[in-house]
Structure formats: C-alpha cells, structure tokens
Amino acid sequence: MTTSEEVEITRNPRLRPRAWLAPIVVLTLFMALLGTMYLDYVVDPEKNLHDFPIALVNQDEGDVTGPPDAQQKVNFGDQIAAALKQGIPADKVELRELGINEAELQMQNGKVYGTIVIPSDFSKRLGILGVGSVIPGDIQKPTITLQTNPRTGAFVTNIVQKVGNEALTQVDKQVGEQLTQQVKTQLIPPDGGPAPELTGATRLALANPVDIIVEPFRQLPSGTGEGLTAFFYALLLLLAGLVGSMTIHTMLDAALGVVPTEYGPWFVHYPRTRISRFKTLLIKWGVMVLTSLVVSGVFVLVGKGLGMSISNSAELYLFGVLAIAAVGITGLSILAAIGSAGLLVNLILFIILGLPSSGGTVPIEATPPYFGWLAEFEPMHQVFLGVRSILYFDGNYQAGLARGLWMSLLGLAIGLVLGLLVTRFYDRRGLHRGSEVVVGQ
Structure with missing residues (x-):
C-alpha cells in the first residue's frame, strides 16, 4: 500500500477502526437474540408447560357391591376422574372431560395431545379383582388407556406419556390402598373376630390393581420421520421464500445496474437502468411467483423420491406455492421499503422468531408463554400447521389447514400492500434508486 493510500484511509472516517465496531455490535445483538430464542424454547419444556390439552373420558358405568341385604352403588371411574383432576396441575395441563366421540374428534383435529380413557366395565372388573384376589380362579386387572397423538408432533408423545404415567401411577396406588382396605373389611368374620391375613401375592395384586395401557391413537406411517417431516418441510418452504427473496433482490438489482456484482476477482457494474421502484418490485414479485411454482414441485418430487409419506401431492404442492410466494413477496417488499437492513429484518421475522x-x-x-403470542402471527407456525394437516391429518381443515391457508393469504396481502404503498410513495417523492445521497463528506 502506498503512502497516499494510507493517508486516505486515515482521513476517511468510514475506514477508521472505530467504524468497524458497527458490524460487531449489530452481529452481537443479532446473535444474542438468536441464542435467547433458540435456547429458551428448548432448555426446559417441563418447566414451561402450560395449557397442555389432554382429554379425559370416563365411560365407567359403575357396579353394585356388598352383601345382598346391604348392596350399594359404586363408581370407581368417577373417583379416579376426580383424583386425576386434583392430581394433575391445572396450571400446566388443561384436562378436558369429554365423551368418547368428542375426544376422538379432537384427536383427529389435533386439538388435544392425548386422551385418558376409563372403560365402561372398570368398576365391575375392580370388584371382581377384589373378590378374586382371595378366591381361586383366573381374573383380569381393570385397565385405563393412555392414548397419545403422535401426529401432533414428535415431542408431544413424550410429554403425554410423562404426565399421564405420573398421574395414573399415583391414582393406581390410591385405588390399591382403597381396594386392599375394602377386601380386609369383607374378610372380617360375622362374629367380629380377627380377619385372616392376606397373603403376599394377594397384597401385591391389590397394591397395583390397574393396568395402564399406553397406545397411539393413530400411528404414524413410515416415511414421516416420527412426526418431524412436517416441521422440516415447512422449514424448507420458509427458506425457499426467504432465500429466494434475497437472491432475486440482489441479482435483479445487479442486472439493473443498481448495485455492482463481484465474481471472484472480477468486478462488474452494469449501467443503471432507468426504472421506477414500483416497476422494479413488480418484476421481482413476478420472478418470485414463477420460482414458487417450480420450487414447490421440486420439493414434492424430492420428498417422494426419498420415500417421504405424501398422500396428497397436489394439495401439498399448491400449499407450498402459496407459502413460498407469500414469504418471498413479503420479504421483497421489506427489502424495497428499508433496503439492506431488510436482510436482517427478514431473518429475524421468518427464522429467528419463527422457528x-x-x-x-x-x-x-x-415453551415460555411469549412463544404462544408469537405463534399467533409468525409465518412459520401457520405454514407448519398447514403442512402437518396435509401430511398427517389427511388435509383436514380443522386440523390446521384452514388456519394455514388464511394466514398465508393474509401475509401475502400484507406483503403486496406494503410493497405497493412504499414504492409508490418513494416514486412520487422523487426518491429514485438512481439518486445518490452522500453522507459525512
């Protein structure tokens, strides 16, 4: 470097070392937000549990117990339901008491993550177990079924099993104590003498009288990545729109002569094309729509080629076109509105806050409650719901597809209106992209 060049660097405030602090500060803040968002949502799901929906179905019809002259109606299902409502923390789990048909409907729509089912013959079987524990013969333990809903998400099953097993194990213990005491009372002789001692095998059988059966409501087919393909497919759609908007913005600006282009050691800067901001954005939007039509098809073909379970290719393709176009058009509008800073804004909006x-x-x-607030409008959540509905719930509108469609259309409309208003405003004010503003001379 010559002496004159060194002097120029020293005199130019944009080349002084303190000016280099700006990207360091921006990246530090950017990464702090990234680290907070990504670690906060995964570090302790059990601590953050709130409003987790689980259905409780009590079909128990009860039973009649006691000697013929002093029979009484009992319903152990009601007692267990009451114990579950008391034992499961209400601030963490939303326990919904439903009929079997409504519970199955909510499971099919992805509205609840699991169901606890107490069968109709629960009290009868429990009574038979009490009698059979001291009388020879074959008996079967009463059962309670914990149904998981693996189509709602990969991590959901683990949470349902943990919550359900902890609550039902405690209930099983309480029922065992009550049943043991009941059997001891029935064994007291009429003359009031001491009751015979229960054998070890009998006490063991009565201590844990309930069989807890864990089973999936609708098992996921192969080729679903244990419920992760919907998430990663939605992520691909978001990235296609986001990366597509950045790529189209940069390459078309270079072709129009707005910004230079570097290819290795070669530096190219085409003559600037005289074109309004609005027309430039229209061209970028058009390229984005064409890109979404092609890329969505590529994703479907790649998924099928890799053995991914896709039962409705056409629906997935069309939803993918909408999602990519909505994200890409909105991203281009943000770039048109605020320029290079839009790159960071798009990353924050679609990726850092979205994932x-x-x-x-x-x-x-x-997750922490503020993630629920973000999920109300963040594009990633809406796209995920739509993709999950198509892949796992047969395109059921109630399972998230309706929300995914309408929110994607709303996002597309916001992007179109934002781009239209901002670029037309800039053009009318004469703020053309050919105008140069020199700062700090």
Whole structure:
C-alpha cells in the first residue's frame, strides 16, 4: 500500500477502526437474540408447560357391591376422574372431560395431545379383582388407556406419556390402598373376630390393581420421520421464500445496474437502468411467483423420491406455492421499503422468531408463554400447521389447514400492500434508486 493510500484511509472516517465496531455490535445483538430464542424454547419444556390439552373420558358405568341385604352403588371411574383432576396441575395441563366421540374428534383435529380413557366395565372388573384376589380362579386387572397423538408432533408423545404415567401411577396406588382396605373389611368374620391375613401375592395384586395401557391413537406411517417431516418441510418452504427473496433482490438489482456484482476477482457494474421502484418490485414479485411454482414441485418430487409419506401431492404442492410466494413477496417488499437492513429484518421475522414459535418440534404449550403470542402471527407456525394437516391429518381443515391457508393469504396481502404503498410513495417523492445521497463528506 502506498503512502497516499494510507493517508486516505486515515482521513476517511468510514475506514477508521472505530467504524468497524458497527458490524460487531449489530452481529452481537443479532446473535444474542438468536441464542435467547433458540435456547429458551428448548432448555426446559417441563418447566414451561402450560395449557397442555389432554382429554379425559370416563365411560365407567359403575357396579353394585356388598352383601345382598346391604348392596350399594359404586363408581370407581368417577373417583379416579376426580383424583386425576386434583392430581394433575391445572396450571400446566388443561384436562378436558369429554365423551368418547368428542375426544376422538379432537384427536383427529389435533386439538388435544392425548386422551385418558376409563372403560365402561372398570368398576365391575375392580370388584371382581377384589373378590378374586382371595378366591381361586383366573381374573383380569381393570385397565385405563393412555392414548397419545403422535401426529401432533414428535415431542408431544413424550410429554403425554410423562404426565399421564405420573398421574395414573399415583391414582393406581390410591385405588390399591382403597381396594386392599375394602377386601380386609369383607374378610372380617360375622362374629367380629380377627380377619385372616392376606397373603403376599394377594397384597401385591391389590397394591397395583390397574393396568395402564399406553397406545397411539393413530400411528404414524413410515416415511414421516416420527412426526418431524412436517416441521422440516415447512422449514424448507420458509427458506425457499426467504432465500429466494434475497437472491432475486440482489441479482435483479445487479442486472439493473443498481448495485455492482463481484465474481471472484472480477468486478462488474452494469449501467443503471432507468426504472421506477414500483416497476422494479413488480418484476421481482413476478420472478418470485414463477420460482414458487417450480420450487414447490421440486420439493414434492424430492420428498417422494426419498420415500417421504405424501398422500396428497397436489394439495401439498399448491400449499407450498402459496407459502413460498407469500414469504418471498413479503420479504421483497421489506427489502424495497428499508433496503439492506431488510436482510436482517427478514431473518429475524421468518427464522429467528419463527422457528422456536412454530410448534414443530416442542409444542407451543411447552415453551415460555411469549412463544404462544408469537405463534399467533409468525409465518412459520401457520405454514407448519398447514403442512402437518396435509401430511398427517389427511388435509383436514380443522386440523390446521384452514388456519394455514388464511394466514398465508393474509401475509401475502400484507406483503403486496406494503410493497405497493412504499414504492409508490418513494416514486412520487422523487426518491429514485438512481439518486445518490452522500453522507459525512
């Protein structure tokens, strides 16, 4: 470097070392936000659990117990339901008492993550167990079924099993104590003498009288990545729109001569094309729409080629076109509105805030409450719901597809209106992209 160049660097305030602090500060703040969002949503799901929906179905019809002259109606199912409502923390789990049909409907729509089912013959079987424990013969333990809903998310099943097993194990213990005491009372002789001692095998059988059966409501087919393909497919759609908007913005600006282009050691800067901001944005939007039509098809073909379970290719393709176009057009409008700063804004909006609030891995109800607020409008969550509905719930509108469609259309409309208003305003004010503003001379 020559002496004159060294002097120029010293005199130019934009080349002084303190000016280099700006990107360091920006990146530090950016990464602090990234680290907070990504770690906060996954570090302790059990601590963050709130409003986690689980259905409780009590079909127990009760039973009649006691000697013929003093029979009484009992319903152990009601007692267990009451114990579950008392034992499961209400601030963490939303326990919904439903009929079997309504519970199955909510499971099919992805509205609840699991169901606890007490069968109709529960009290009868429990009574038979009490009698059979001291009388020879074959008996079967009463059962309670814990149904999981693996189609709602990969991590959901683990939470349902943990919550359900902890609560039902405690209930099983309480029922065992009550049944043991009941059997001891029945063994007291009429003359009031001491009751015979229960054998060890009898005490063991009565201590844990309930069989807890854990089973999936609708098992996921192969090729679903244990419920993760919906999340990653939604992520691909978001990235296609985001990266597509950045790429189209940069390459078309270079072709129009707005910004230079570097290819290795070669530096190219085409003559600037005289074109309004609005027309430039229209061209970028058009390229984005064409890109979404192609890329969405590529994703479907790649998924099928890799053995991914896709039952409705056409629906997935069309939803993918909408999602990519909505994200890409909105991203281009933000870039048109605020320029290069739009790159960071788009990353924050679509990726940093979007991924942890998507509900694709850890459910929203197992993350800090502010993620639930973000999920109301963040694009990633809406796209995930739509993709999950198509892949796992047969395109059921109630399972998230309706929300995914309408929110994607709303996002597309916001992007179109934002781009239209901002670029037309800039053009009318004469703020053309050919105008140069020199600062700090």
